[in-house]
Amino acid sequence: MSQYTITVIKNEQPKPKPASDQLMFGKYFTDHMFIQDYSEERGWHNPRIIPYEPISLDPAAMIFHYGQTVFEGLKAYKTKEGQIQLFRPDKNMERLNRSNDRMCIPAIDEEFAIDAIKHLVHIDHEWVPDTPGTSLYIRPFIISTEPYLGVSPSSTYQFIVILSPVGSYYKEGINPVKIAVENDYVRAVKGGTGEAKTAGNYASSLKAQVIGEQEGYAQVLWLDGVEKKYIEEVGSMNVFFKINGEVITPMLNGSILNGVTRNSVIELLNYWNIPVVERRITMQELFDSYQKGELEEAFGSGTAAVISPIGELNWDDQKMIINQGKTGEISRKLYDTLTGIQYGTEEDPFNWIIKVK
Amino acid sequence: MSQYTITVIKNEQPKPKPASDQLMFGKYFTDHMFIQDYSEERGWHNPRIIPYEPISLDPAAMIFHYGQTVFEGLKAYKTKEGQIQLFRPDKNMERLNRSNDRMCIPAIDEEFAIDAIKHLVHIDHEWVPDTPGTSLYIRPFIISTEPYLGVSPSSTYQFIVILSPVGSYYKEGINPVKIAVENDYVRAVKGGTGEAKTAGNYASSLKAQVIGEQEGYAQVLWLDGVEKKYIEEVGSMNVFFKINGEVITPMLNGSILNGVTRNSVIELLNYWNIPVVERRITMQELFDSYQKGELEEAFGSGTAAVISPIGELNWDDQKMIINQGKTGEISRKLYDTLTGIQYGTEEDPFNWIIKVK
Numbered sequence: 001m002s003q004y005t006i007t008v009i010k011n012e013q014p015k016p017k018p019a020s021d022q023l024m025f026g027k028y029f030t031d032h033m034f035i036q037d038y039s040e041e042r043g044w045h046n047p048r049i050i051p052y053e054p055i056s057l058d059p060a061a062m063i064f065h066y067g068q069t070v071f072e073g074l075k076a077y078k079t080k081e082g083q084i085q086l087f088r089p090d091k092n093m094e095r096l097n098r099s100n101d102r103m104c105i106p107a108i109d110e111e112f113a114i115d116a117i118k119h120l121v122h123i124d125h126e127w128v129p130d131t132p133g134t135s136l137y138i139r140p141f142i143i144s145t146e147p148y149l150g151v152s153p154s155s156t157y158q159f160i161v162i163l164s165p166v167g168s169y170y171k172e173g174i175n176p177v178k179i180a181v182e183n184d185y186v187r188a189v190k191g192g193t194g195e196a197k198t199a200g201n202y203a204s205s206l207k208a209q210v211i212g213e214q215e216g217y218a219q220v221l222w223l224d225g226v227e228k229k230y231i232e233e234v235g236s237m238n239v240f241f242k243i244n245g246e247v248i249t250p251m252l253n254g255s256i257l258n259g260v261t262r263n264s265v266i267e268l269l270n271y272w273n274i275p276v277v278e279r280r281i282t283m284q285e286l287f288d289s290y291q292k293g294e295l296e297e298a299f300g301s302g303t304a305a306v307i308s309p310i311g312e313l314n315w316d317d318q319k320m321i322i323n324q325g326k327t328g329e330i331s332r333k334l335y336d337t338l339t340g341i342q343y344g345t346e347e348d349p350f351n352w353i354i355k356v357k
Numbered sequence: 358m359s360q361y362t363i364t365v366i367k368n369e370q371p372k373p374k375p376a377s378d379q380l381m382f383g384k385y386f387t388d389h390m391f392i393q394d395y396s397e398e399r400g401w402h403n404p405r406i407i408p409y410e411p412i413s414l415d416p417a418a419m420i421f422h423y424g425q426t427v428f429e430g431l432k433a434y435k436t437k438e439g440q441i442q443l444f445r446p447d448k449n450m451e452r453l454n455r456s457n458d459r460m461c462i463p464a465i466d467e468e469f470a471i472d473a474i475k476h477l478v479h480i481d482h483e484w485v486p487d488t489p490g491t492s493l494y495i496r497p498f499i500i501s502t503e504p505y506l507g508v509s510p511s512s513t514y515q516f517i518v519i520l521s522p523v524g525s526y527y528k529e530g531i532n533p534v535k536i537a538v539e540n541d542y543v544r545a546v547k548g549g550t551g552e553a554k555t556a557g558n559y560a561s562s563l564k565a566q567v568i569g570e571q572e573g574y575a576q577v578l579w580l581d582g583v584e585k586k587y588i589e590e591v592g593s594m595n596v597f598f599k600i601n602g603e604v605i606t607p608m609l610n611g612s613i614l615n616g617v618t619r620n621s622v623i624e625l626l627n628y629w630n631i632p633v634v635e636r637r638i639t640m641q642e643l644f645d646s647y648q649k650g651e652l653e654e655a656f657g658s659g660t661a662a663v664i665s666p667i668g669e670l671n672w673d674d675q676k677m678i679i680n681q682g683k684t685g686e687i688s689r690k691l692y693d694t695l696t697g698i699q700y701g702t703e704e705d706p707f708n709w710i711i712k713v714k
Contacts, residue, residue: 026506029417055421056411059519060386064412064500067424067556068563104563139506143421149383149496149521151559151593153567162416164506186548189582191541193561199424200557202508204550206425206461210510225546226583236508 004047004112006034006119011051020131023167025304030124030136034116034161038106044159047112049120052162058147062154069199070099071141073303074260075166076121076356078130079344084121084356086138087342089114091260096140098258099196104153105142113140117161118356124163125356133168135342137304169305174327174335176311177218179234181283182208183316187233187255189225194232194255201257202236209235219300221313225255229282237300237308238262241286242330244294251278261301265334267350274330283315290320297328306342307335361404361469363391363476368408377488380524382661387481387493391473391518395463401516404469406477409519415504419511426556427456428498430660431617432523433478433713435487436701441478441713443495444699446471448617453497455615456553461510462499470497474518475713481520482713490525492699494661526662531684531692533668534575536591538640539565540673544590544612546582551589551612558614559593566592576657578670582612586639594657594665595619598643599687601651608635618658622691624707631687640672647677654685663699664692 011031018028029052036047062068072092076084093110100107117138121128128136140161144154185208188194188201205222212220219235231250233239238259240249247269252258269276289295298310311325322328327335340346341353368388375385386409393404420426429449433441450467457464474495478485485493497518501511542565545551545558562579569577576592588607590596595616597606604626609615626633646652655667668682679685684692697703698710 026417029415029504033416052416054413055416055418056413058386059390059409059412059517060383060496060521061412063556064420064426064498064517065428065496065556066559066563067426068560069421069424071422102564103560104567137506139417139422141421147386149494151562151566153563160416160421164417184548186546189543189546189549191543191582191585192546192549193557198557198560199420199422200550200555200560202422203424203426203460203555203557205508206423206510207459209508210461225548228548 004109006116007048008123009048009050017127018165020129020134023129023134023165025166025169026137026164028165030127030163030165032120032123034120036159038157038159040155044106044108047116049123055158055160057145060147060149062144062146062148065149066144066151067199068103068105068144068154069142070096070103070105071139071197072096074138075303075342076128076136076138077342077344078128081344083344084125084128085344086117086354086356088260088264088352089117089354091263092140095197095258095260099198100142102193102196103198105144105157108159114354120161120163122357127163127165129165135166137164137166139164174307174309174331176309176325176327178216178312179219179221179310179314180212180215180217181313181315182212182220182222183228184208186225187222190254192225192255195252195258197257205236217314223283229284230280231283231286232256234300234310237302237305239300240265240298241281241295242297242328243289244296246275246277247330248277248279248281250281259301261303261306261338264338264352265301268334268337271349287315287318287320295320295322297330298322299328299331306338307331361466363473364405365480366405366407374484375522377486377491380486380491380522382523382526383494383521385522387484387520387522389477389480391477393516395514395516397512401463401465404473406480412517414502417504417506419501419503419505422506423501423508424556425460425462425501425511426499427453427460427462428496428554428556429453431495432660432699433485433493433495434699434701435485438701440701441482441485442701443474443711443713445617445621445709446474446711448620449497452554452615452617456555457499459550459553460555462501462514465516471711477518477520479714484520484522486522492523494521494523496521531664531666531688533666533682533684535573535669536576536578536667536671537569537572537574538670538672539569539577539579540585541565543582544579547611549582549612552609552615554614562593574671580640586641587637588640588643589613591657591667594659594662596657597622597655598638598652599654599685600646602632604631604633604687605638606633606635607638616658618660618663618695621695621709622658625691625694628706644672644675644677652677652679654687655679656685656688663695664688
């Protein structure tokens, strides 16, 4: 049980809401935001829901210099009955605290944070879009705010949650994408911050992504930073391969993000008695299985796109066309089931859904 | 020549200045700051010097989420004649642009940036302290400001410069420190962002530093992220070892910061005909040379401490006491010469000094 009480200041000048068919990812924001402060003396305190407004920080605030920060991403979905519901927010809050630990940020109260998110989503419930594939993206994040240029953990923080109505990631449901294997740049390395959801991992990924896009690829496939042999992630998603009837995903090793959708995919495959294994897999093994005709499907998993089939994978100019460039059967089934659970049209045997209000 | 004109709005309510003997590193800030905006349409525009004040950003601004940011650190020194001068600001601005390139941030005009820094320092010249060892720390930084949650380079930025009067890094001049070799955590890896001066590198270093401090060490010595064998940096400084009469520093490899003080140390040693070499060096080689009695000195180099002798180095509980824990001859000579040039008491044969006004 939480000992916190959230102060609410309603926004008296609500913004016009964008039309459902004009929604993009992360461009529009709702009328309210949640903020809570941290100081060494008081711990986390003063939780409040206030009108969405600029954050004002000293230019020496540590977030601007040393990037001590963590974030999360999850969504609220509206069912056809009008119920608003969250998908596994407990997993996101658990991970937020694991990220906090790696980044030397004080832990939050996970249960309270879920309550705060539910409260905020409820206040902005009119912003949850209801056309197919749309949802309300929820972005909790913590920033270091102490105005001090020494390299050390901040003594003050803000925990903030903002909300953004978002469209379907792919306009026509799911659609296979072209991916390039990245050989020069590295996203993360063992002993680094790859497992934490922290800004620096994303900043370091930009250059490879920009080059990849110029060459016509939607995302890059990251290899491990040590040997550049083992497959880690694709873009900002986890990655799965179906080889000879078995689904394989890189095992968590400290540099791979422990994705909530990744975990849900593994649980669903187990539930369906489809063989799934978490292990190390090299690019060479993947390519060999492709040449033998055993690579049946490949897909990324993440909150934004849910399941993103990989139709083409380019490794050092060796082009692999997977499943004839089409969405595979397992990818489709996972997408349909996960979105079905999220939108309330499928049974939820795992109790993944948390209702708002 | 620059085509920019800097608008100046003077601070009509200057703050009281801290006493020289109460200065710390990066805790106090002056009365003014420099800001310039970037947009895709206008490029870098609207350079202005305004009263030091909070930065106000949309909570979705990319700096808070994906850490696309770079910074620099340099100092202004006051000579005993009252002249204020900078040390190699051209090197810092060159590096800022190399960092920009890695982080997908548009390049700044280096010459104009130096003019802007000189202008800002001149306006706040009364803040440059003049007791021995004190200086005015200059922190240029660029933050991504677009309110958008997609992982991609921002379309807008702010280039900001703030100033902080700082005390002597070590109260009694230079003082050997205890360092622990870090075996678990990694600061940066080849293909990552180690060579860029960007927030994520510092965020990822915090955990190891906190653990090191709890164990009584001032800093940690970073090994390479791939083999955990090669020496990279110490804390947020570059590192040098004098072995059998020769000074060795790890060669730049993409994951080591290209330090301005590092470069100045190499140039000074060459000028003095002291053998200096940039090459890969393993922890094992260092330890072997220590056991043979050939490790004569070790020191870090950086803008904050200039030269920081290493008196003790702990590698997997193998304790190395270097030069009996005392400041070595070369460390001392480098410190005295570098600070002498910076404060105008030594000749400047390299034209490193740029006078303000």
